Amino acid sequence: MDQQDLAMPDIAHFFEGVEKLLEIWFEESSSPTGDLRNITRPEWENLLRHVKCEIISFTKNDFIDAFLLSESSMFVSKRRWILKTCGTTTPLKCLEQLLKLAKVHGFSVISDIFYSRKNFTRPEVQNSPHKGFYEEVTYLDTIFPEGRSYCLGSINLECWYLYTFSKPELKALPDIIVEENNIDADPDQTIEILMQNLDKNVMSVFSKTHCSTGTEATAHSGIDQILPDMVIDDFLFDPCGYSMNGINEHGEYMTIHITPEEKFSYVSFESNVALNNYTKLINQVIKTFKPGKFIVTIFANKSSLAYETMKELEIEYSTLSNWKRTDMQCCNFPSYNLLFAQYSRAVEIST
């Protein structure tokens, strides 16, 4: 990722790869022309100023607009908005402006909200309202009074936080109505794989000393083989760090962000690709990046292919060789199931 603080002495050099992830779904617009993709580039640039990041690349197809940011990614489709930002960015600070822009473009009803992140490596360097999960929840509660907040994994060791609507009700908000989830919703699923303590030979690919372009790093690392139907927009940062967005003809996306420095290496993989079994994909991602430990989260709504098979995945996960599952939790929300699992290498392999 883009690292502004390289001029500082090495002892102080640190970059928080762990992202804050916001996903908002709006109810179908009553206006036939309602589409979040009608929001203009200057409007997005203005909104992202609140987050403290910038657009560095852009691709699109008939279903989805994909922005590469100086810190991670933004995806915009007709009624869904995803913002994923790392470092010390402040994504929650753009929420009010996002809701205003959405309203102008035909969307005043929110159906689902997810805000999630892993525990930060260094929470003390974050800016308000991201200094802690309680501060984030307090901030979100001022905008969405019906949210629920969760901590999965072990609070005192490593965990993953989630703020979501799990009890949606008809509710009047300042200019925004939040209403009951539609059970006949479109199929939706999201898988995230958050990796740490990565193999340093694999990580060395994602620096300007080894590759001159993002495209070279994408091919050399095997990222282009993970989901081969994705059209990839990639970026290699100077002196190191990597981001990519991929979109395919079904409107699905994938996104990978890499902080390669050995002392705080971090790689995130995320996709909404519809599969009825994620074991093969997880194995491919793990084989590509060789982490020392990782977290997997899978969200699937009742219409998703993945929904019924999550129970099976619980069992299949445990057969991943060389990996010890240190935690597994499952949550049932009104319209989504969530599976959370944490793994570390059973035997440390020196790299």
Added chain:
Amino acid sequence: MDQQDLAMPDIAHFFEGVEKLLEIWFEESSSPTGDLRNITRPEWENLLRHVKCEIISFTKNDFIDAFLLSESSMFVSKRRWILKTCGTTTPLKCLEQLLKLAKVHGFSVISDIFYSRKNFTRPEVQNSPHKGFYEEVTYLDTIFPEGRSYCLGSINLECWYLYTFSKPELKALPDIIVEENNIDADPDQTIEILMQNLDKNVMSVFSKTHCSTGTEATAHSGIDQILPDMVIDDFLFDPCGYSMNGINEHGEYMTIHITPEEKFSYVSFESNVALNNYTKLINQVIKTFKPGKFIVTIFANKSSLAYETMKELEIEYSTLSNWKRTDMQCCNFPSYNLLFAQYSRAVEIST
């Protein structure tokens, strides 16, 4: 429950019914005479001084010793110790003494530890180290360095905390060894039902104005019908409040504690009775006490009848009529599965 502060003006009258629950399993003793039930009454009384509660009644059978306490209950079997205390008691403060006593009586290896509680209604009146879950975890970590801590339910609304060994390893402790869980463990399961906002007509039974003895309250309320094979030891507090322990010929226990005051009514039900389906039991408990909302937790180890059927329970729970499930989570620990579910009345019924 025993309420010391009745002399205070009514506006300040409050009793924390929510219990702190500690359960410790020791590995089989190498000494053939090793048995926690050899710990003497004066030794227990001395230990409970650290907790700030007293023994008020005692029953036993061939398998289990059951103590009624001024604040809840203690159960002692050969290698398992359970302490459940409410109010402003400090159960964690007796841990070091418990480990010393266990060692004297043949047990120096801990196989499982569970410390759990619902969020307090008034955390600010608790004493250290129970002023918050972080303080409790910090305290437990000084004694058991391999513990993991969890928060189930919604952090910002209502939740249930758990501290447990989920990654047991051979570990040297000051005079105590904690080792790998035995997969061939005895079958074990625990169900808890924690109820609030209870029906005031039902609660009125548990006061001296309605009943003169615990036995009368037990029969009048239908508590003796919940698990009819239990031999019951009950106590009615003055002016109100109720506790009972039940033990049966299989060495199983049940325990119920009632804080009936309308402003902070609370009833807890707990049992380790082995059933392959808990739906009927849950329905009977709910019908007996008529809560406005409740939490169910079920622990089951791999040898338990309940282990395989917890998946079914996930579905069956949702059919409880008139109840809206506001949360459900499932955790897989190395030797136990845990199911957590939270319900509130779908339609408020005036009482």
